[in-house]
Amino acid sequence: MRNEVKVGLLSLATILILVFGYKYLKGSNIMDRTNTYYIRFRDVGQMDASAPVLIRGLSIGSVTKIQLDPDSADWVLVTIAVKREIRLPQNARAILVSQGLMGGKALILDYPAVCLENCLPNRSFIPGEIAGMLSSMVSKEEVQEYAKSVGSQLNKILDTAATNENVQLAATVKNVHLILANLAASTARINQLLEHSAGGLDQTVQNLETVTNALARNSQALSNSIKSLEDISTGIAAAKPGKMIQSADQALVESQQALRQLTQTLADSKQTIVQLNEVVGDIRSGKGSLGKLINDPALYNNLNRSSRNLELLLQDLRLNPKRYVHISVFGKDGTPYEVPPEDPADR
The missing domain is CATH 1.20.5 (Single alpha-helices involved in coiled-coils or other helix-helix interfaces)
Known part of the structure; x- marks a missing residue:
C-alpha cells in the first residue's frame, strides 16, 4: 500500500x-438514533448546550442547541435530542432544574404514564417549566415523607405527655402545640418566600460562580498586583521617607518665602500703577508741559507750521544756495539772484 x-x-x-x-x-x-424536540423557556439560567436530559435520574439525551426564539423575543428556544426508543406522551413536560448549589443545569422529562399510542411525534414542542433551587435538590415526595415521619413521632411524644396528670406538663404541651402551630405558619410563609425568590437565589448562586471563575482565571494577575504593591512598599521604605518629608518641608518653606516676595512685588506694582494712573490723569487734564503739548491744538498747529517752514527752508537752501552764500574771487559783486520758476518758497 x-x-x-x-x-x-x-x-x-x-x-x-x-x-x-x-x-x-x-x-x-x-x-444512537434520536428524536428532536423543542422547549420554550423565559430564562434558561446559563444552561449549557450539552446539558443532560433525564428521566428519573437516567440520562436519555442531551441539549443540542439553545437560541432566542425567532418568533418571539420573550422566549428562549431549547432543542433536545432524545433516544428514539423513549416514547413521550402528549402530556409530557420538561422541567429545568439545578444540579446542586454550584452545579450546572439539567432538563427532567416528567410524565405520569408510559405512552403506548398517540405519542409525541418527532420535532414536537414540549411545555417547559422552571423548578426552584430547593425543589431541584429535594423532591416533594421526600419532603412529605420526612414531614409525615416527624409528625407521627411528635404526636406519639405529645400523646404520651398529655396523659400525664401534671398540670405544668399539660401547660407545656399546650405551649408546644402553639409553638408548632406558629412554626407551621412560619414554614408556610418561608415556603412562599422561597418560591417567589427562587429565581433570585439561582441568579445569586450563578453570580457567585461567575465571580469565583473570574478570580480563578485572574489569579496570576492578582498575584502580580500583590507583588507590585510589595515592591512599592519596599521601595518607599528604602527611600527613607523621613528625609523625603524633610525635603518636602524645606521646599514648602521656600515656596512660602517666594509667595511672600511675589505678594510684595504685586503690592509695589499696584502702587506704581496707581501713580501711573495719576500721571495719565494729569496729562488728560492738561497739567504740565506734556499735558499742554497733548491737549493744546494751537501749539500743535504752530509746531506743524514750523516743521513745514523748516522743510521748505532746507529745500530752498539745497536748490538755491546762491540766495544765501555769495562767493567773489576777484572782489566783484555777484549777479543778482533770480527766482526759479518752480521755487516752493513762492507758493
Missing part, C-alpha cells in the same frame, strides 16, 4: 475519532 493512502486513511480515522469523542463528551452518541 502506498504511503499516501496510508496517510489518508490515518487522517480519516483521526477525524472520525475526534468527531466521535467530541460528541461523546457533549453527552451524545453518534451511533
Whole structure:
C-alpha cells in the first residue's frame, strides 16, 4: 500500500475519532438514533448546550442547541435530542432544574404514564417549566415523607405527655402545640418566600460562580498586583521617607518665602500703577508741559507750521544756495539772484 493512502486513511480515522469523542463528551452518541424536540423557556439560567436530559435520574439525551426564539423575543428556544426508543406522551413536560448549589443545569422529562399510542411525534414542542433551587435538590415526595415521619413521632411524644396528670406538663404541651402551630405558619410563609425568590437565589448562586471563575482565571494577575504593591512598599521604605518629608518641608518653606516676595512685588506694582494712573490723569487734564503739548491744538498747529517752514527752508537752501552764500574771487559783486520758476518758497 502506498504511503499516501496510508496517510489518508490515518487522517480519516483521526477525524472520525475526534468527531466521535467530541460528541461523546457533549453527552451524545453518534451511533444512537434520536428524536428532536423543542422547549420554550423565559430564562434558561446559563444552561449549557450539552446539558443532560433525564428521566428519573437516567440520562436519555442531551441539549443540542439553545437560541432566542425567532418568533418571539420573550422566549428562549431549547432543542433536545432524545433516544428514539423513549416514547413521550402528549402530556409530557420538561422541567429545568439545578444540579446542586454550584452545579450546572439539567432538563427532567416528567410524565405520569408510559405512552403506548398517540405519542409525541418527532420535532414536537414540549411545555417547559422552571423548578426552584430547593425543589431541584429535594423532591416533594421526600419532603412529605420526612414531614409525615416527624409528625407521627411528635404526636406519639405529645400523646404520651398529655396523659400525664401534671398540670405544668399539660401547660407545656399546650405551649408546644402553639409553638408548632406558629412554626407551621412560619414554614408556610418561608415556603412562599422561597418560591417567589427562587429565581433570585439561582441568579445569586450563578453570580457567585461567575465571580469565583473570574478570580480563578485572574489569579496570576492578582498575584502580580500583590507583588507590585510589595515592591512599592519596599521601595518607599528604602527611600527613607523621613528625609523625603524633610525635603518636602524645606521646599514648602521656600515656596512660602517666594509667595511672600511675589505678594510684595504685586503690592509695589499696584502702587506704581496707581501713580501711573495719576500721571495719565494729569496729562488728560492738561497739567504740565506734556499735558499742554497733548491737549493744546494751537501749539500743535504752530509746531506743524514750523516743521513745514523748516522743510521748505532746507529745500530752498539745497536748490538755491546762491540766495544765501555769495562767493567773489576777484572782489566783484555777484549777479543778482533770480527766482526759479518752480521755487516752493513762492507758493
